[in-house]
Amino acid sequence: MSQENVTPDLARERSKATFDVENLAEFMIGGRDRLKRKRFLQNIAIQDPFFKKQKSWSFCSVEEQYDMGLSKSIYIQKKLQEMGITDMQEAFYYRECAAAHENSPLGLHYAMFLPTINKQATPEQKKKWLPLAENYKMIGTYAQTELGHGTFIRGLETTATYDPKTKEFILDSPTLTSKKYWPGCLGKTSNHCVVMAQLYTQGKSHGPHMFMVQIRSMEDHSVLPGIEVGVIGNKFGYGTNDNGFLSFDKLRIPRENMLMRYSQVHEDGTYVKPQNAKLAYGSMVLIRSSIVSDAARGLAQACVISIRYSAVRRQTEAYPGGEEPQILDYQTQQYRLFPLLASAYSLQLAGKYVFNTYLEVNDQIEKGNLESMPELHALSAGLKAFSTYEASAGIEVCRICCGGHGYSQASGLPKIYVDVVPGCTYEGENTVMMLQTARYLMKCYSRAKQGQKLPGFVQYIGQNLNKKSCMSEEVALGCLVMAYEHRAARLVEAAAMRMQSLIQGGKKQHEAWNGSSVQLFWAAKAHCHLFCVKNFVDAIQAKSLSSKTVTVMKSVCQLYGVHGILENLGEFMQDGFFSGEQVGYLQRKMLALFENIRPNAVALVDAFDYPDMVLGSCLGRYDGQVYQALYDYAKSAPMNQTEIHSTYYKHLKPLINPETTSDAMQFAKL
Numbered sequence: 297m298s299q300e301n302v303t304p305d306l307a308r309e310r311s312k313a314t315f316d317v318e319n320l321a322e323f324m325i326g327g328r329d330r331l332k333r334k335r336f337l338q339n340i341a342i343q344d345p346f347f348k349k350q351k352s353w354s355f356c357s358v359e360e361q362y363d364m365g366l367s368k369s370i371y372i373q374k375k376l377q378e379m380g381i382t383d384m385q386e387a388f389y390y391r392e393c394a395a396a397h398e399n400s401p402l403g404l405h406y407a408m409f410l411p412t413i414n415k416q417a418t419p420e421q422k423k424k425w426l427p428l429a430e431n432y433k434m435i436g437t438y439a440q441t442e443l444g445h446g447t448f449i450r451g452l453e454t455t456a457t458y459d460p461k462t463k464e465f466i467l468d469s470p471t472l473t474s475k476k477y478w479p480g481c482l483g484k485t486s487n488h489c490v491v492m493a494q495l496y497t498q499g500k501s502h503g504p505h506m507f508m509v510q511i512r513s514m515e516d517h518s519v520l521p522g523i524e525v526g527v528i529g530n531k532f533g534y535g536t537n538d539n540g541f542l543s544f545d546k547l548r549i550p551r552e553n554m555l556m557r558y559s560q561v562h563e564d565g566t567y568v569k570p571q572n573a574k575l576a577y578g579s580m581v582l583i584r585s586s587i588v589s590d591a592a593r594g595l596a597q598a599c600v601i602s603i604r605y606s607a608v609r610r611q612t613e614a615y616p617g618g619e620e621p622q623i624l625d626y627q628t629q630q631y632r633l634f635p636l637l638a639s640a641y642s643l644q645l646a647g648k649y650v651f652n653t654y655l656e657v658n659d660q661i662e663k664g665n666l667e668s669m670p671e672l673h674a675l676s677a678g679l680k681a682f683s684t685y686e687a688s689a690g691i692e693v694c695r696i697c698c699g700g701h702g703y704s705q706a707s708g709l710p711k712i713y714v715d716v717v718p719g720c721t722y723e724g725e726n727t728v729m730m731l732q733t734a735r736y737l738m739k740c741y742s743r744a745k746q747g748q749k750l751p752g753f754v755q756y757i758g759q760n761l762n763k764k765s766c767m768s769e770e771v772a773l774g775c776l777v778m779a780y781e782h783r784a785a786r787l788v789e790a791a792a793m794r795m796q797s798l799i800q801g802g803k804k805q806h807e808a809w810n811g812s813s814v815q816l817f818w819a820a821k822a823h824c825h826l827f828c829v830k831n832f833v834d835a836i837q838a839k840s841l842s843s844k845t846v847t848v849m850k851s852v853c854q855l856y857g858v859h860g861i862l863e864n865l866g867e868f869m870q871d872g873f874f875s876g877e878q879v880g881y882l883q884r885k886m887l888a889l890f891e892n893i894r895p896n897a898v899a900l901v902d903a904f905d906y907p908d909m910v911l912g913s914c915l916g917r918y919d920g921q922v923y924q925a926l927y928d929y930a931k932s933a934p935m936n937q938t939e940i941h942s943t944y945y946k947h948l949k950p951l952i953n954p955e956t957t958s959d960a961m962q963f964a965k966l
């Protein structure tokens with residue numbers, strides 16, 4: 297990044313760093329070559345006049361956002377083709393920069409539609425659809441959620457009834473609540489979609505299955521007969537995306553349009569069930585595994601913005617007549633921002649882990665070995681929830697830490713927030729996902745009680761709980777991990793005990809589950825938290841990190857662990873695991889870590905390596921020239937392009953000069 301024009305405050309911050317930013321940046325991205333490649337691809341976007349000439353997203357109406365989103369997405373696709381980029385990761389680097397936090401109207405096409413064809417279609421179906429979809433002749437999405445049901449997939453009401461006479465499925469939306477509602481890119485963009493519908497054949501229901509359905513003409517984009525489709529209207533964010541509704545009026549599609557890799561309906565209507573019904577949920581598992589990194593990136597970017605700005609912003613003379621300190625020197629500012637910085641690192645590392653696990657398990661599934669599906673489901677569901685909660689809450693804190701300017705779209709923070717926060721809902725509502733993880737933990741608990749060996753990341757379950765913490769004044773990483781293991785093991789056991797006692801007291805299984813679900817949620821959250829702490833501790837042992845970087849990252853990792861304990865003290869102290877004295881060690885350590893991290897704070901956010909174009913922020917600029925940027929942003933506002941705004945003639949003039957009148961005044965007189 298250019299060192300030109302960097303403010304003295306930021307230049308000094310960078311010169312104080314005790315480690316090599318490049319070393320950490322290379323580690324986080326996975327090596328020097330990848331970092332170079334990422335910068336190369338992002339620089340292409342940065343230099344491109346097409347992106348430079350775009351109107352600022354924040355000054356666009358929702359319809360303009362969609363228009364711009366589509367235009368950019370198509371341009372991006374063409375550029376990727378022109379550059380011969382087929383690797384998902386490389387395409388991501390380019391997209392991340394070219395249309396930062398502008399959810400693409402083609403996003404579901406490449407994130408869910410293509411992967412679903414790849415994973416759920418037969419070789420013949422792939423041969424037919426993939427070339428069309430890869431060349432954007434078929435543009436598709438994933439239509440599962442309905443007005444009445446999102447979470448409970450088995451409760452979906454859209455039906456696909458097989459008619460052996462014509463060898464067709466009849467797709468129908470029999471009720472208002474059966475209308476598909478929410479799918480991204482559906483309202484105006486897609487001409488096809490994968491539809492999740494209840495399969496009926498030979499008079500029997502077989503649960504949700506996937507069907508390829510054409511909804512618009514590939515010639516003129518007109519809506520096909522038997523189909524109603526539109527957008528759902530404005531949302532909290534996602535203006536660039538045409539989330540839509542869709543319903544079917546006894547629409548007939550060929551038998552071959554059922555995605556038949558794992559389950560089949562023969563010509564005569566005979567149903568062949570899959571090896572595991574949850575294979576049909578594979579696309580959701582893929583996206584959940586990707587969302588962890590997505591949320592982590594959002595939080596990391598918010599930290600870059602807020603920490604750089606806090607190093608530039610000065611406020612309140614420390615003593616009468618004294619210099620106004622950088623707001624980053626206020627301990628309370630550090631208390632809010634440094635743990636989030638630690639959390640951003642931890643979540644990025646967890647995101648890498650879960651995605652790699654996805655790739656490994658997916659490889660096994662391709663070979664017909666489904667053994668690790670439950671572990672992957674528990675890991676991806678829990679971490680998806682944990683990471684999106686942490687990131688969303690954290691981004692909002694970063695915004696508040698920027699004071700008034702944080703509330704301006706110029707900060708870039710609202711745009712990041714509205715892009716990240718729906719991750720708490722889509723791909724499985726977070727509480728529901730945590731409870732899926734809890735379900736797995738309960739099974740592990742009973743297996744542990746029967747003396748069975750558990751997989752690596754749940755081996756702590758069922759351990760002896762009559763222990764005391766080994767925590768001393770120095771706050772060793774090992775003692776931190778032990779504390780998190782103890783807390784998670786205790787909460788898993790407490791939830792299991794609660795379930796057991798409710799069942800013994802005469803409650804039915806589902807009543808006992810609901811009556812224990814708060815504790816089950818706590819257990820799952822503690823499990824995910826433990827995972828993040830342990831994974832962080834393991835990750836910083838990497839050989840590629842220099843000793844200076846390890847020293848700094850050890851402090852960041854310690855802060856992540858210490859702060860997490862202090863924020864959840866009740867759960868760590870309820871059984872007397874920590875003494876009051878040990879809590880004192882942790883509190884003192886946290887404050888010491890703030891001092892420790894302070895000189896490296898700017899370097900630590902620099903190491904995330906986000907160019908200004910990704911951040912889209914006047915406050916988080918690499919050069920720190922925030923005031924000029926804010927002023928330029930204000931001057932560029934459409935309302936500043938005329939001296940007198942048209943509303944003067946409509947509303948203000950009649951108020952000032954009673955001889956004229958306005959709509960509002962006429963109504964007021966009535």
Ligand SMILES: CCCCCCCCCCCCCCCCCCCCCC(=O)SCCNC(=O)CCNC(=O)[C@H](O)C(C)(C)COP(=O)(O)OP(=O)(O)OC[C@H]1O[C@@H](n2cnc3c(N)ncnc32)[C@H](O)[C@@H]1OP(=O)(O)O
Pocket residue numbers: 384385388403406407438440441446447448449450480574577578580581583586587589590651669670673721722723724725728732735736
């Ligand atoms: C970095 C590299 C780059 C490459 C990256 C490549 C990608 C490109 C980049 C992308 C970047 C990301 C950016 C984001 C952009 C996204 C845009 C927004 C997209 C939003 C799309 C959507 O929003 S799309 C709709 C999603 N809508 C749900 O998400 C519904 C949740 N609802 C359920 O998911 C089920 O409803 C629920 C609750 C499980 C119960 O399912 P159910 O009722 O059928 O089952 P039961 O409860 O009876 O459970 C019976 C047993 O099945 C077990 N089990 C259940 N699921 C299982 C599973 N999946 N695997 C294994 N096992 C499973 C369970 O744990 C039980 O196990 P057990 O019996 O042993 O205890």
Ligand SMILES: Cc1cc2nc3c(=O)[nH]c(=O)nc-3n(C[C@H](O)[C@H](O)[C@H](O)COP(=O)(O)OP(=O)(O)OC[C@H]3O[C@@H](n4cnc5c(N)ncnc54)[C@H](O)[C@@H]3O)c2cc1C
Pocket residue numbers: 404438439440441444445446447448477478479480534539718721722723724725726727728731
């Ligand atoms: C921006 C965005 C994009 C989306 N894109 C798509 C898409 O492309 N395709 C698609 O098919 N869908 C999409 N969705 C829909 C999304 O997947 C669902 O909204 C999501 O799965 C949650 O389901 P729900 O809306 O039914 O929530 P509900 O289940 O109604 O949740 C409401 C509340 O009820 C609670 N609750 C529900 N069930 C339980 C339970 N069993 N135990 C405890 N608490 C429970 C939840 O915790 C939550 O607090 C999108 C949604 C959004 C916001």
